[in-house]
Amino acid sequence: MTLSAERISLSLGGRSILDSVTFAAGAGETIGLLGPNGSGKSTLLRVLAGIRRPDSGRVELDGEDVQGMRRARIARRIAVVSQHSDTEVDVTVEDVVRLGRIPHRGIFGSDEAGDAEAVEAALLATGTDGLRGRRWSTLSGGERQRTQIARALAQQPTELLLDEPTNHLDIAHQLDILALVRELPLTSVVALHDLNLAAMFCDRVIVLEQGAVVAAGTPTEVIDESLVSRVYQVKATVTADPTDGYPTVRYRPR
Numbered sequence: 001m002t003l004s005a006e007r008i009s010l011s012l013g014g015r016s017i018l019d020s021v022t023f024a025a026g027a028g029e030t031i032g033l034l035g036p037n038g039s040g041k042s043t044l045l046r047v048l049a050g051i052r053r054p055d056s057g058r059v060e061l062d063g064e065d066v067q068g069m070r071r072a073r074i075a076r077r078i079a080v081v082s083q084h085s086d087t088e089v090d091v092t093v094e095d096v097v098r099l100g101r102i103p104h105r106g107i108f109g110s111d112e113a114g115d116a117e118a119v120e121a122a123l124l125a126t127g128t129d130g131l132r133g134r135r136w137s138t139l140s141g142g143e144r145q146r147t148q149i150a151r152a153l154a155q156q157p158t159e160l161l162l163d164e165p166t167n168h169l170d171i172a173h174q175l176d177i178l179a180l181v182r183e184l185p186l187t188s189v190v191a192l193h194d195l196n197l198a199a200m201f202c203d204r205v206i207v208l209e210q211g212a213v214v215a216a217g218t219p220t221e222v223i224d225e226s227l228v229s230r231v232y233q234v235k236a237t238v239t240a241d242p243t244d245g246y247p248t249v250r251y252r253p254r
């Protein structure tokens with residue numbers, strides 16, 4: 001269960017958006033995708049999910065080219081939580097989570113017991129079981145985000161791609177969602193802005209700047225004062241947390 005990108009390049013509107021991006025996520029790894037606004041994180045996630053075709057390079061799922069795979073087959077493997085997941089129809093939380101089961105429906109219908117079990121497990125894991133009957137339009141931003149993550153989990157993917165999943169979440173839910181992602185036996189690629197959370201929950205991080213990978217490795221190897229200053233143009237003090245050793249970033253005013 002590995003997802004890899006090999007020299008992915010993509011231009012949009014005459015501008016280079018992804019520039020020869022290469023990386024491989026091993027089975028069960030949580031990879032943090034870091035980089036400033038507009039550095040190409042969401043675009044790379046879309047390419048990894050087979051939603052956007054790169055100009056050159058290839059994405060492989062267990063060694064197979066994603067571009068050659070049927071959509072339904074990709075959807076049984078890869079679940080995506082995008083930044084602006086929304087729904088036009090005013091359905092309930094449970095209905096949204098149940099959408100995650102669509103890729104598993106065969107021509108002879110679905111495994112109803114399996115579907116119900118997956119939906120239940122996803123609701124429980126994300127703490128949305130208490131919201132199951134609530135209408136989407138009545139949910140807060142954080143509740144919507146957790147519902148979308150539940151939908152992705154109900155899909156029972158082997159790879160999970162999340163675009164800023166902690167957006168809108170309070171601190172407790174940020175910690176809970178990232179702990180959950182890390183504990184799941186899935187390969188996850190997570191776009192994140194918060195370097196401290198990335199340090200706490202990612203096995204490895206990849207840093208993009210103007211579409212190119214400028215650093216990659218464990219959070220301890222990558223997240224340091226020079227990176228924060230070079231890539232984000234922010235002065236910071238980075239220390240190793242005395243308890244767990246993770247790099248801890250304290251920003252200075254600009």
Ligand SMILES: Nc1ncnc2c1ncn2[C@@H]1O[C@H](COP(=O)(O)OP(=O)(O)OP(=O)(O)O)[C@@H](O)[C@H]1O
Nearest residue numbers: 012013017035036037038039040041042043044191
């Ligand atoms: N369809 C498009 N046409 C032209 N430019 C695009 C298109 N989609 C994205 N871009 C540009 O590609 C660049 C990368 O965008 P992307 O959304 O991947 O960045 P990001 O790192 O996810 O940013 P953020 O942190 O702000 O979410 C941006 O400059 C964006 O304006």
